[in-house]
Amino acid sequence: MSPLDLLVAVPLALMIAAVLLGSRGRLLLLAAIPVMAGLTVWLLLLPEGTAHIVGDWNLPLGILLRADGVAQLLVAATSACASIIGLYALREFAPGPSGSETAHGYAFWPLFYLLWGGANAGFLTTDLFNLYVALEMVSLAAVAMAAMGSLRAALQYFVVALVGSLAYLLGVALLFANYATVDITLLAGTARPDLATKVALAVMTAGLLIKAAVFPLHGWLPPAHAAAPAPASALLSAIVVKVGFVILLRLWFEAFPAIVAPAALDVLGWLGALAVLYGSIQAIRQETLKALVAYSTVAQIGYLLLAFPLVVTAAGSDRAWAGMTIHAIAHMLAKAAMFLAAGLMLKAVNGHRLEDLSGLVRVMPLTVAAFGLAAISLMGLPPSAGFIAKFLLLEAALEQGAVFQAAILLVGGLMAAVYLFNPLSRTFAGRDTPVTEAKDTLQTAAPLALGLLAVSLGFAGQAMVDISAGVSQAGPPAAAVGEVP
Amino acid sequence: MTLAFDLILCLMIVGTAAAALLTHNALAAIVFFIVFGNLLGLAWLAMNAVNVAMAEIAIGAGITGVLLILTRQRLMALGDDLVSAETPGWLRAGAVLACTGLTALVGSAVLSVAPADDLGGPIAALLPELGIENPVTGVLLAFRAYDTLLETFVLLGALVAVWSLAPGNAWPRPPASLNLAESGGGSVAQAFGRLLLPLALVMAAYLVWAGSDFPGGAFQAGTVLAGGLIIAAIGGAVAWPRADNSILRAVLVLGPGVFLIIGLAGIALGRFLFYPPGFAKAMIVAIEYSLALSIGATLALLLAGRSVAPDHRS
Amino acid sequence: MNSLLPLLLVSLTIVPALISFALPDRLAVWRDAINIGFALSKLALVGALLLAAREGTITEWRYEFLPGHEFILRPDSLSLLFVTLSAFLWLITTVYAIAYFKRGPHLGRFFGFFNLCVLSATGVAISGTAITFFLFYELLTLATWPLVVHKGDEKSLRAGRIYLIYTLAGSAAFLAGIVWLKSLVGTIEFTAPPDLTGIPRLELTLIFILCIGGLGVKAALIPFHVWLPEAMAAPAPVSALLHAVAVVKAGAFGILRMIYDVYGIDTVSELGLGTPLALWAGATILYGSFRAVMQTDIKKRLAYSTVSQVSYIILGASLIGPFAIIGGLVHLVHQGIMKITLFMCAGALDNRMGIKLVADLDGAGRAMPVTMAAFSIGALGMIGIPPTAGFISKWYLGMGGLQSEASWVIAVLAGSSLLNALYFLPLLYRAWLLPPSKELAPVRELDGAWNRMLVLPAAVTALITLAAGAFATFPFSPLRWAELIAESGYLK
């Protein structure tokens, strides 16, 4: 028994149940949460570098599942986000008052579990083709959820996501032809800096940058994320973009670190810096709340890439690695909290503009608090997971004399403060705005729980750094490798 | 096969693809695309990849082709004439440059790799353990069973995603009917459909059974089944069920469900998707039969589309 | 000695913060009682720490929050000076705030964040490393913001925006500075300055500029002072404790730490950084005073006065000499007590009589004699008239200037005192000597518990202002304390 496969199998089993039952079966979530939580804890407790093959088939034929630090952290954050977003969605995607079900109410639940299982599958596998299938599971669910908000935006998202997947698949094809394996741990041992490898790495990276919405390939994200229903936006921004990011990590730092030119990493770092600046400026310019939060995602993804050049340089690279990974999960939790809180606030005022938020702090203080907690983490202010991440990155940058990255980190944080305190201060404005408060306890608690988690993880910095360091770069476990032709 | 054959085939493949992409007429584009798919099937045959050839012709050309035709019809009914707006010249020029560059890059990468059958040997060596002879089936349902499992969920998810597009007042009514018989003059089609459906079932069953040892398998069989269902639906021999039909839902999840249960049962014996020695073939066949059924239903319903409101035109 | 006492000192305040957030308005009595109760128990804890410190034991609490980064709480003698000040003024201000707001709405939020501010100020005071200091310093920014925008009118929102942009930019610069320094020398503990030899002068200077510039935002050094007058849009208790004392003091306190515990006076002198900083502080002193003269709004006038007065502390610290540092340290306490007196009086005048502008003060002394008396003592202290506390500060600073051969300091002090007189004396003249310009509603200043709670805190701090000056040479006076700190730590 191992959580590595159950973390995928359980959501898939639940998807089957949801296809059969639809929104009538949505309370299955209450069983899913403790089971997934248990599996997640189990995953976190596994000894470092735990890995096993699926079935009885050794590499290079089979598929290796592995619990490294990145997988552990991201799966754990995904479990937390998905569980809480699911609880929030219980009311959003429920049968109507007359008991009649809508297509959205039905379809959300299977797609939700498909996304959850797909994300876990992606985080836990070391096989590039397996990652392709996982990527498509997640993309499919994501586009369908985006379509619940805006069909147009979803269509654009769909085409872009398809192109991204295909670019990735093209690279997988070239790599397989070149190495007769698509397993990351095997590739790490045999990687050669030849033309096919370089082309493969380039097209895969391009595809994944699209999927992760990295500037300037981000265009699809803001409309899709902003228009979707709140729980869908939360899943999209928190989890979906991270799958592409993790594959980038696998490629650049696990499969091909030996042949990657520093200049290439610098290019990615530059893209990240541009994304931080561009996303922040756009976020500052937005007048509607959800568009602001969506552009913030573009900016926050930038930090992940900004860290790439810092990870390979020798001094402080472990800190940069930890900072980057922790930033990924901090953003997951905070952004999920923020989208859910935004959804509640906008529903309460029946509007979507920043100025509609007037006076909300007096009517729904807990929801505004959730937004504020998430904002603290996104701005990278203490005490929050976002701060830990930014602090580690800053330290790594300054240790390596990367003043440019350090400056971007700090300026990005300030810009985040500008765009996030804008809606927050609107909630303090005015005297007595008449609003209808959403009284649902569960929906109020959901963003608050995520926000508190994002902030309180700031006290667990040491533990997160320790987990993130668990990388088994030494290649696959000997037992998993069969005869290599 | 001779060099000339390969060369002409490749030229035709590229030619039909170019025609499908460059023509202004959408219907022509779709027809070219279907021809393109069938030529690809031939190419796979030329490469001794019969399993892929079957999948390409059945799914890549067949199902996708029918899908494109149906979609075109639906769009025309909505007043969409499918004319692609002219793109500016600079964009096209840039695209030509970029795509030529990409082709050259990918082409030279392709040329830098020597084609080789690297894993055929190791796979053949392991097949006796499974008790089957078709190596592709072995890869799909044993060595890479995890990929295939996930993929069946993608297929199921696609159907759910299509269903999610139903407008508020339509759910959970059946999709729009394809029945030509309703509009009169379809009696031949009807009779044909009635005849074809059982035939498709038999053929699908055969394909699964043969798939363990000869080319074929669940996906090809599922496609045949889907084809039969579609033709039967056009003939009016079957009507689309409602989305909340519990038998339908059970059929849809049967394949993925059986696959997942067998996978989980493997945990009791060792690992996820572990087949106990001696039972591998039995399990693979069980998975394939249930998968074929589910895939057939899923593909057919993917073509049928989502629920439509009662007053829908088509 | 490792002990949970420092941790308790900081975290104690979380309890009233959470209770304040959670309690509904109808349980306001409980909220008030709990707030006062916790303020008292914190004072008791500070007392316990003081007793321990007198016996020479310095307690500390360590926790490695990231690899290579320790979170250290370590109340040394300088910390205790600041902690005692803030714990005492917190108690006073809590009483005052309860009376100021009475039973208004949304006060749970107010007191919740108010407590978080005090928590942060305490943390700032007893931080044992630069990173720990930063954590609390930033928390202070965040916890203060909701108080600035508390009223929710356009002015408050604008003030909040300006406050955030300035202070967050400042702490970003400070963070960059300390992380940079950390990457060169390792953990920066406040026990003894790290070994800075071998680091290029330019790098050290740049880091110093980043840190002091960053801290200078909260300490309201020009031109970073802009947020402070704006922040006067906040309710009076906020202005009184936070802006006049906690926030600006955190900045000044940080500058003290930078000069004496991070770089060390030797390095600062060697790099020649003391004099420019002293000149900067001197310029701020004059500029703040000058602007204060021109203000017609009482709170704004007080705010510019704060800009000026906080720089006395920085001036004292940057002159680097025994008298100057004593003057700076003692002014840390004196300025706090005097300025809080003035703000509480200003708030009371507004609260009871609606007086906001200087011009409205005519005859206020007759209507609210106790308040105006307290105000007068504070104002005289600011000018530096003996025997108030302010005189002691200025005396030592002046001596320090002479000792450091910076005689321009005398000119600055004289000029500033003149300007102080210019902007305070007309207030006193109007209040005491002019007849009321319009019919003032009769105000019974000390009738009822609410009113007494509103007026008496200022009276108490006014008396302390007098006592601290008159009894400056007695044991336990702020001056003695400052001398003790200077002797034990900063003078070799």
Add this chain to the structure above:
Amino acid sequence: MPTLMHLYPLTGAALVGLGLYGIVTLRHPLRQLLAVNVVGAGIFLILGGLGRGTASTDPFPQALVITGIVVAVALTAFGAALVVRVAEEERARDDTAAVEATGDSA
């Protein structure tokens, strides 16, 4: 070293380029969907074609290709449904706009 065996994968490379051209220049989403399928077919040719030995083709990439084909059809079906739905919605909006316009002129 180019060989005759490279013919099919090279054709695949050409299809990738052609398909991408289609995606970029074709404005109708259904046509884009078709172009995406051309790219996919090209990638499959590369994957399978480079697995050709002298006597046989590697079954491993064959299986990957079959998986890829099924994923592609699943996504295409959803994409097509999405295209129809978007057209439907725009049609409805146009109708409403037309009704409003006539209402105004009347």
